[in-house]
Amino acid sequence: MSATSDIRTASQPAPASTRTPSHEHAWVTESRHRTSEGDVLYVRCGGCRAQRIDLQRRSDAPPTALTRSISAVGNNP
Numbered sequence: 001m002s003a004t005s006d007i008r009t010a011s012q013p014a015p016a017s018t019r020t021p022s023h024e025h026a027w028v029t030e031s032r033h034r035t036s037e038g039d040v041l042y043v044r045c046g047g048c049r050a051q052r053i054d055l056q057r058r059s060d061a062p063p064t065a066l067t068r069s070i071s072a073v074g075n076n077p
């Protein structure tokens with residue numbers, strides 16, 4: 001009665017982001033729009049085609065992500 005295989009059933013803690021890509025995104029700026037808040041950058045990953053929107057408040061400051069990366073994989077409900 002002990003022929004069950006050793007399947008790991010221990011529940012692993014889920015990461016903060018459910019869909020963590022297996023690679024580091026290579027964001028490429030597709031378009032840039034100047035607004036009163038700063039420059040809005042529309043970026044896309046050249047690897048997985050995920051999209052993100054960044055806001056660069058100053059030209060000498062790094063942009064901050066307005067949105068999380070949006071996966072291009074079709075997993076709509």
Ligand SMILES: [Zn+2]
Pocket residue numbers: 021023024025026045046047048049050
């Ligand atoms: Zn990517």
